[in-house]
Amino acid sequence: MSAPVFERVALIGLGLIASSMAHAMRRAGLAGEITGHARSAETRAVAREIGLVDRVCETAAEAAEGADLVVLCVPVGAMGAVAEEIAPVLAPGATVSDVGSVKKAVIEAVAPHIPEGVHFIPAHPLAGTEHSGPRSGFAELFDNRWCLIVPVENSDADATARLSRLWEGMGAHVDVMDAEHHDLVLAVTSHTPHLIAYTMVGVADDLRRVTDSEVIKYSAAGFRDFTRIAASDPTMWRDVFLTNKEATLEILGRFTEELFALQRAIRTGDGDHLHDYFTRTRAIRRGIIEAGQDTAAPDFGRGATRGEGRD
Numbered sequence: 001m002s003a004p005v006f007e008r009v010a011l012i013g014l015g016l017i018a019s020s021m022a023h024a025m026r027r028a029g030l031a032g033e034i035t036g037h038a039r040s041a042e043t044r045a046v047a048r049e050i051g052l053v054d055r056v057c058e059t060a061a062e063a064a065e066g067a068d069l070v071v072l073c074v075p076v077g078a079m080g081a082v083a084e085e086i087a088p089v090l091a092p093g094a095t096v097s098d099v100g101s102v103k104k105a106v107i108e109a110v111a112p113h114i115p116e117g118v119h120f121i122p123a124h125p126l127a128g129t130e131h132s133g134p135r136s137g138f139a140e141l142f143d144n145r146w147c148l149i150v151p152v153e154n155s156d157a158d159a160t161a162r163l164s165r166l167w168e169g170m171g172a173h174v175d176v177m178d179a180e181h182h183d184l185v186l187a188v189t190s191h192t193p194h195l196i197a198y199t200m201v202g203v204a205d206d207l208r209r210v211t212d213s214e215v216i217k218y219s220a221a222g223f224r225d226f227t228r229i230a231a232s233d234p235t236m237w238r239d240v241f242l243t244n245k246e247a248t249l250e251i252l253g254r255f256t257e258e259l260f261a262l263q264r265a266i267r268t269g270d271g272d273h274l275h276d277y278f279t280r281t282r283a284i285r286r287g288i289i290e291a292g293q294d295t296a297a298p299d300f301g302r303g304a305t306r307g308e309g310r311d
């Protein structure tokens with residue numbers, strides 16, 4: 001058990017990421033006290049029932065008051081309003097961070113509300129599941145995953161190091177990245193793949209009407225993986241695409257070009273093109289495994305029903 005890195009941590013939004021943070025902080029004794037707030041009364045009631053944090057508060061400001069770390073764990077589109085609400089109670093020397101999947105838009109929405117003397121250090125843990133809500137979290141979520149810290153202009157070095165210690169204590173490896181680069185990298189590795197999965201499952205759903213449920217009945221592993229991703233929270237992903245528009249459209253444009261090239265190769269019977277392409281992509285998968293990055297998604301059946309106890 002380590003000494004607490006922060007005396008009081010406030011988690012605003014009590015879904016998958018916040019609940020996993022609460023479990024991971026408790027596992028390693030990283031916080032003296034954890035307070036929490038979620039917008040819906042139902043979520044707050046569930047959080048109280050399962051003892052998720054030490055104190056569930058009725059407002060975000062109440063949870064943030066007296067905290068030396070406040071972490072915004074709400075959908076990206078809600079970050080600015082929450083920052084505005086907690087701003088009056090933030091004490092000088094406190095740190096505000098977030099876990100949003102997009103960084104440039106979050107910084108633009110949150111930074112203007114951060115008072116003088118309060119540190120703002122955005123972050124993004126690259127770990128998740130398709131589940132949501134306060135029951136879906138688990139202490140191991142961040143183990144051996146990356147957490148990207150995205151310092152803003154004049155971010156305090158000591159405060160950044162302290163936040164890094166917290167994430168390392170929760171099991172993550174920490175790297176530092178600037179916001180624009182973060183958003184482009186994530187558009188490639190996370191955002192566009194989610195859009196493709198949503199699309200593929202939508203296509204299959206249309207087809208299902210034609211084939212009378214054969215698509216579901218005979219769905220093989222590849223498609224099942226798509227359905228897991230496409231079961232992810234609609235609010236979260238709507239906000240991701242609306243706020244990482246530029247980078248996602250850039251990657252989607254490239255994706256479409258390559259898809260057309262493959263489509264043409266199939267139509268013209270260009271086996272060499274297909275074989276070369278698949279050889280290249282196979283090498284990427286092998287590279288990921290050799291680098292030890294293939295941390296298989298953990299057990300998702302942790303009593304969480306998607307949408308349960310959340311607004």
Ligand SMILES: NC(=O)c1ccc[n+]([C@@H]2O[C@H](COP(=O)([O-])OP(=O)(O)OC[C@H]3O[C@@H](n4cnc5c(N)ncnc54)[C@H](O)[C@@H]3O)[C@@H](O)[C@H]2O)c1
Binds near residue numbers: 129310
């Ligand atoms: N799910 C993932 O895979 C994943 C991974 C990394 C980062 N993230 C990011 O983490 C953040 C939270 O995602 P999650 O998966 O934990 O979501 P979630 O849907 O499980 O939880 C979101 C929580 O925020 C609360 N909430 C929504 N609007 C609010 C508001 N205005 N004020 C207070 N509470 C509000 C909801 O009640 C809910 O408890 C998002 O910004 C997301 O982009 C998600």
Ligand SMILES: O=C(O)C(=O)C[C@]1(C(=O)O)C=C[C@@H](O)C=C1
Binds near residue numbers: 100126128130190
């Ligand atoms: O494993 C999953 O369910 C995820 O989609 C997690 C995932 C990802 O794309 O890797 C999703 C969004 C994040 O911001 C970070 C992680």
